[in-house]
Amino acid sequence: MNLLVFSSLTALSSGQLLAQDENSLTFSKNKKYNINLSFGDSNDQTNVDQDSTKVVKAHKGRFLGGVTFTRLDIGFSRIIDNGSFSVSPKNDFLSYKGAKTSTISFDVLYFGYRFNPNFKVYVAGGFDWTMIRLKNDITIQQNMPELVAIDDDVHFSKNRLSNSYVHIPLNFEFRSKENNKGKRFYLVLGPEVSFLLNGKVKQISDERGKQKFKDDYHFQPVRVGGTARIGYGGIGLFTKYYFNDMFDTDAQKGVKNMSFGITFGLN
Numbered sequence: 001m002n003l004l005v006f007s008s009l010t011a012l013s014s015g016q017l018l019a020q021d022e023n024s025l026t027f028s029k030n031k032k033y034n035i036n037l038s039f040g041d042s043n044d045q046t047n048v049d050q051d052s053t054k055v056v057k058a059h060k061g062r063f064l065g066g067v068t069f070t071r072l073d074i075g076f077s078r079i080i081d082n083g084s085f086s087v088s089p090k091n092d093f094l095s096y097k098g099a100k101t102s103t104i105s106f107d108v109l110y111f112g113y114r115f116n117p118n119f120k121v122y123v124a125g126g127f128d129w130t131m132i133r134l135k136n137d138i139t140i141q142q143n144m145p146e147l148v149a150i151d152d153d154v155h156f157s158k159n160r161l162s163n164s165y166v167h168i169p170l171n172f173e174f175r176s177k178e179n180n181k182g183k184r185f186y187l188v189l190g191p192e193v194s195f196l197l198n199g200k201v202k203q204i205s206d207e208r209g210k211q212k213f214k215d216d217y218h219f220q221p222v223r224v225g226g227t228a229r230i231g232y233g234g235i236g237l238f239t240k241y242y243f244n245d246m247f248d249t250d251a252q253k254g255v256k257n258m259s260f261g262i263t264f265g266l267n
């Protein structure tokens with residue numbers, strides 16, 4: 001996963017990660033490679049006569065869908081403990097390093113309907129990871145009836161609690177007309193439901209080396225939230241907020257999760 005993030009950022013910095021028309025990312029260095037398999041108008045808006053500047057209007061209403069790799073969200077994640085960005089004393093074991101607590105997600109499927117060149121509605125499917133870099137030298141226990149952490153007598157250079165979800169967002173997309181550069185402004189809003197795949201603790205220490213433990217760690221099995229994206233061309237900013245609690249335990253009641261960052265392949 002770190003490799004995916006590094007590769008995406010490297011491509012961005014070299015100018016090789018570009019948005020391609022509708023629901024695809026293009027990696028370009030003299031050649032274009034599209035990751036896209038969809039139905040509907042491939043341009044999704046207009047058809048351009050190659051011998052003139054005349055733009056022909058596309059059909060107003062049509063279904064769209066297919067396999068894609070787009071809306072790649074890379075950013076930071078934050079825990080909100082009953083309205084506060086600081087964790088309460090009883091949840092001190094969840095204290096984390098903000099600069100190293102991250103999120104990444106992307107869509108791989110979509111199906112929707114474009115009503116006109118400026119508005120469409122679609123449902124998508126993809127994957128979502130949240131990685132919490134814990135501050136304290138603790139180990140969250142597996143297979144416990146509650147979320148339990150014990151103090152360790154070793155120092156961890158990395159102590160990460162993470163989860164992975166399948167997400168299904170319903171998005172409402174508003175976009176402007178194309179400017180003279182062929183780009184648009186985008187506003188995308190909508191609810192999202194996610195289903196837990198697994199949780200994981202990863203630890204690295206001199207004494208024990210690298211260790212990984214898998215469990216659900218009482219992460220919410222079904223997560224409900226909302227997403228907002230705003231951008232220009234294929235790049236934008238996103239924020240996500242989850243309405244139900246992050247964990248399904250009574251002791252962590254009111255502990256929620258949000259994230260924010262950069263979106264690539266916005267469309």
